[in-house]
Amino acid sequence: MSGKSLLPLIEYEMAGEEVRAVYDDIMATRNTDWINNFWKVLAHDPALLKRTWDSIKQVMAPGALDPLTKELVYIAVSASNGCEYCTYSHTASARAKGMTDAQLMELLAVVGMANETNRLVNGLKPPVDVQFEPHE
Amino acid sequence: MSGKSLLPLIEYEMAGEEVRAVYDDIMATRNTDWINNFWKVLAHDPALLKRTWDSIKQVMAPGALDPLTKELVYIAVSASNGCEYCTYSHTASARAKGMTDAQLMELLAVVGMANETNRLVNGLKPPVDVQFEPHE
Amino acid sequence: MSGKSLLPLIEYEMAGEEVRAVYDDIMATRNTDWINNFWKVLAHDPALLKRTWDSIKQVMAPGALDPLTKELVYIAVSASNGCEYCTYSHTASARAKGMTDAQLMELLAVVGMANETNRLVNGLKPPVDVQFEPHE
Amino acid sequence: MSGKSLLPLIEYEMAGEEVRAVYDDIMATRNTDWINNFWKVLAHDPALLKRTWDSIKQVMAPGALDPLTKELVYIAVSASNGCEYCTYSHTASARAKGMTDAQLMELLAVVGMANETNRLVNGLKPPVDVQFEPHE
Amino acid sequence: MSGKSLLPLIEYEMAGEEVRAVYDDIMATRNTDWINNFWKVLAHDPALLKRTWDSIKQVMAPGALDPLTKELVYIAVSASNGCEYCTYSHTASARAKGMTDAQLMELLAVVGMANETNRLVNGLKPPVDVQFEPHE
Amino acid sequence: MSGKSLLPLIEYEMAGEEVRAVYDDIMATRNTDWINNFWKVLAHDPALLKRTWDSIKQVMAPGALDPLTKELVYIAVSASNGCEYCTYSHTASARAKGMTDAQLMELLAVVGMANETNRLVNGLKPPVDVQFEPHE
Structure with a gap:
């Protein structure tokens, strides 16, 4: 039970256009081909997903x-x-x-x-x- | 009231030998001639004062x-x-x-x-x- | 190991009268036939169990x-x-x-x-x- | 001393264009003619100011x-x-x-x-x- | 400003019967003739005041x-x-x-x-x- | 995954002299023949291990x-x-x-x-x- 996600993870294939755009940017920025679970659960609120990713990208940059x-x-x-x-x-x-x-x-x-x-x-x-x- | 120390500050002049030795080391290490209030209140327990200062000096060093x-x-x-x-x-x-x-x-x-x-x-x-x- | 209760859960069958009275009130108030584990571990201190349940019932009411x-x-x-x-x-x-x-x-x-x-x-x-x- | 700001507050008159744009939006959105001190100290980092205000406006909306x-x-x-x-x-x-x-x-x-x-x-x-x- | 109460303190003289009963019990239990400010601000919700005092009295007893x-x-x-x-x-x-x-x-x-x-x-x-x- | 150590545990057999000296003192002080995992992971920094153990021993003593x-x-x-x-x-x-x-x-x-x-x-x-x- 411990560690069971409160909401199902949203995989790329199931995701809508707004979410996919963020996923694509995460993978491009990080130069990887996978998305970690944090983003897959935030994707239930595409506005929250986008705002959080945009902020992280800006804040963690050199x-x-x-x-x-x-x-x-x-x-x-x-x-x-x-x-x-x-x-x-x-x-x-x-x-x-x-x-x-x-x-x-x-x-x-x-x-x-x-x-x-x-x-x-x-x-x-x-x-x-x-x-x-x-x-x- | 806010900010009133729970125990009186122990100034150098009032301090015992053990406490003075730590105060001296603080001033020498930091190349200053004053002691900040954190140490002056910890001085009510000379063992705690010494242990905390020794740890801080070690942990914060390059x-x-x-x-x-x-x-x-x-x-x-x-x-x-x-x-x-x-x-x-x-x-x-x-x-x-x-x-x-x-x-x-x-x-x-x-x-x-x-x-x-x-x-x-x-x-x-x-x-x-x-x-x-x-x-x- | 993670999630192992510090004290055994007290089931209804094992419980004393005081604890059963609280369990009964929880089930009646919530209109269910089960007790969640939080209460089953609090039951080791019947006074704490009763006080916590009475407070929760009062605080969470409309x-x-x-x-x-x-x-x-x-x-x-x-x-x-x-x-x-x-x-x-x-x-x-x-x-x-x-x-x-x-x-x-x-x-x-x-x-x-x-x-x-x-x-x-x-x-x-x-x-x-x-x-x-x-x-x- | 208590409550003394770590960095000076940036008043509207002293603020650059980016900061003024955020201040203007805060006052317009809230229908007031003043800016509270939280924003005046965040203004030392105009990108942080803008990102925080944009997020708050979005998150706190109906x-x-x-x-x-x-x-x-x-x-x-x-x-x-x-x-x-x-x-x-x-x-x-x-x-x-x-x-x-x-x-x-x-x-x-x-x-x-x-x-x-x-x-x-x-x-x-x-x-x-x-x-x-x-x-x- | 710091330390200014969010709600005015309710003194004994202004208090209703329910609140006075708790104040009386606090003073009797502690054998003092004054009430500290925590209770005077909780008194805005007499049920919360009573529940908190009853719990504290029970929990802090030998x-x-x-x-x-x-x-x-x-x-x-x-x-x-x-x-x-x-x-x-x-x-x-x-x-x-x-x-x-x-x-x-x-x-x-x-x-x-x-x-x-x-x-x-x-x-x-x-x-x-x-x-x-x-x-x- | 939950509970997987960030760094491997350092067992007695693998440990260097400095670490073994602390392990020996822990077992002697506690009159046991085993070391708990907290110390085995701190052992990656022998100075931190020694300082933490020395402090705990001093602080927790009568x-x-x-x-x-x-x-x-x-x-x-x-x-x-x-x-x-x-x-x-x-x-x-x-x-x-x-x-x-x-x-x-x-x-x-x-x-x-x-x-x-x-x-x-x-x-x-x-x-x-x-x-x-x-x-x-």
């Missing part, structure tokens, strides 16, 4: 940060939130972009420390130092 | 990931958890290590997307694709 | 909000927290109260956006506008 | 769910995550769309119960009942 | 766990969730029940570690050992 | 709080965060230290209430009472 750094951040958030699918899929993406085992382990060490110190702070409530105040 | 990337990950986790002090302090640290406004904005765009798609996944439960399974 | 809206809110929280059992069970309840696939998809689109903008806000800390301040 | 229900869901997620700005701003939006005090209280009663039972489930791990499994 | 242990657990959850009011109020309650500074610091050390290792686990997904499986 | 209380807090945090492995493993540890079924149920009742009232507070924002302010 910019002020490089694509691997962005994947590392994605893993950090997914591990903090406990999203299993997201952890597996973005770890795979990060590896495809060159992440090594040593980088994964160091990333998780930082994620662990951040989650720890976040709670030490929440429980002790030190006031924000003036040196940390943003300048305006 | 390694398989560079120190700026690590600060970005720290901000990502702190913003996901809603830890205010942590967000201000690690944004300041990241700026000190060269983070630009454009990098901060792009970082938060990724953090936002990750938090969004984590919940689309949690609500729809697509099964993990075999292509994402770790090899053993 | 009032200022209709029962379907309440189920949608339940799914929204469960998806945000990543509670798998809760997502499956409340999605089933919402469907039984008339939720369509289109409503589920739109609900999750809102949940996704809310989780995204919550983190943009946490990372950028815009001050609360005076226009949003509650009147007293 | 559809399979009505706009008030969507605002209630937004409050539910924001209260679950503890996002203060989001709670104040979406409570104000929900009130503008007709939310009564009684509805707010009932909403939070559901949010509270959902957060409670999510953790009873996480701590006791009842297996998902076959009756809750999605049909395919 | 039983298989002593009242101080229960307050420590309350702080642990509140610090993990980042609930500021809850952290201040339950720290005050715990102190009233005898919590020392050393106990608070040790508690938060455990809370910190648990939040850290939770994320190391979420990011690395070790399978559950058979030795940890519940017996049935 | 001090101002007894070891069983600390395990209860660990379960409380793990159930709040929804960490499955952590819930199973620390429930097993707590049982080994004497936790009864009645204590587990009462613990989860407190955890549930805390998660509920945390969100009532987050949604209603009562100001912190002066009586709860820490003295300095």
Whole structure:
């Protein structure tokens, strides 16, 4: 039962034109011939599918940060939130972009420390130092 | 009231030897002459203070990931958890290590997307694709 | 292993009087002849079982909000927290109260956006506008 | 200090053309003459500003769910995550769309119960009942 | 603005009979002559007020766990969730029940570690050992 | 797939000297002859393994709080965060230290209430009472 999709996956063959257009763009952008299940379930709402894909494509593209750094951040958030699918899929993406085992382990060490110190702070409530105040 | 420390801050002058040794190492490592409030409240438990500082120093040092990337990950986790002090302090640290406004904005765009798609996944439960399974 | 209950499920036949009274009320209220596993594991603490059921019955009843809206809110929280059992069970309840696939998809689109903008806000800390301040 | 924006707010007068176009659309869509601080800080990244506004406009519009229900869901997620700005701003939006005090209280009663039972489930791990499994 | 109540506080003098009955029971049970603000805002929904107080009174009473242990657990959850009011109020309650500074610091050390290792686990997904499986 | 480790488990036989030293200390401290999977996956980063074990050993030892209380807090945090492995493993540890079924149920009742009232507070924002302010 665990992991059974709430709605059936929409395969390319069953998909309408709007959905196929997004699937085609995903495969072209990623230079692959398959679509992962996340998109196949989002396809029940073609507008949501399109908006999410367009945003991901824009957000994860090279910019002020490089694509691997962005994947590392994605893993950090997914591990903090406990999203299993997201952890597996973005770890795979990060590896495809060159992440090594040593980088994964160091990333998780930082994620662990951040989650720890976040709670030490929440429980002790030190006031924000003036040196940390943003300048305006 | 908001932001009032649960326990009084322990200033250098009031601190015992164990705590002063950590404070000294913080200032030497960071090449500054002040201690931020997080450490001053942790100092109520010198063992916790020392262990936390030793871990942070080790985890945030250059390694398989560079120190700026690590600060970005720290901000990502702190913003996901809603830890205010942590967000201000690690944004300041990241700026000190060269983070630009454009990098901060792009970082938060990724953090936002990750938090969004984590919940689309949690609500729809697509099964993990075999292509994402770790090899053993 | 995954999904193995921490404590054995307490079936009707094995249950004491207090627990049976709650089970009977659940089946009568819901007009069904079965009890779902959540209650069967809570039954190890009959007071907790009774209090939780009484609260759920009161909270989920029609009032200022209709029962379907309440189920949608339940799914929204469960998806945000990543509670798998809760997502499956409340999605089933919402469907039984008339939720369509289109409503589920739109609900999750809102949940996704809310989780995204919550983190943009946490990372950028815009001050609360005076226009949003509650009147007293 | 608390609530000090990480980056200065970008007022209409200082804004570039891209940002002004979004600000104009926000005011026209909402039929108001002011912009709330969330958008003024997102404006440091005009692409993020535009994408977020376009998504919010699309997601919060009437559809399979009505706009008030969507605002209630937004409050539910924001209260679950503890996002203060989001709670104040979406409570104000929900009130503008007709939310009564009684509805707010009932909403939070559901949010509270959902957060409670999510953790009873996480701590006791009842297996998902076959009756809750999605049909395919 | 921060900390401004979403709904006005309902003082004893303004309260209806149902609310006064709960306020009276709170003061009698706690042997005090004041009501804290949490209850004064819940009072907008007398049924929610009564149910929450009855549950708290039952759950926090001595039983298989002593009242101080229960307050420590309350702080642990509140610090993990980042609930500021809850952290201040339950720290005050715990102190009233005898919590020392050393106990608070040790508690938060455990809370910190648990939040850290939770994320190391979420990011690395070790399978559950058979030795940890519940017996049935 | 669910539960498949992101990195292979490192068994004693395959482990290097640094890792074996930690494994030996875990078995000696716990008076057992096996290592649970959490450590076997952390072993990919010997420094992280050693630091985490040293911290856990120090934090979970008897001090101002007894070891069983600390395990209860660990379960409380793990159930709040929804960490499955952590819930199973620390429930097993707590049982080994004497936790009864009645204590587990009462613990989860407190955890549930805390998660509920945390969100009532987050949604209603009562100001912190002066009586709860820490003295300095």
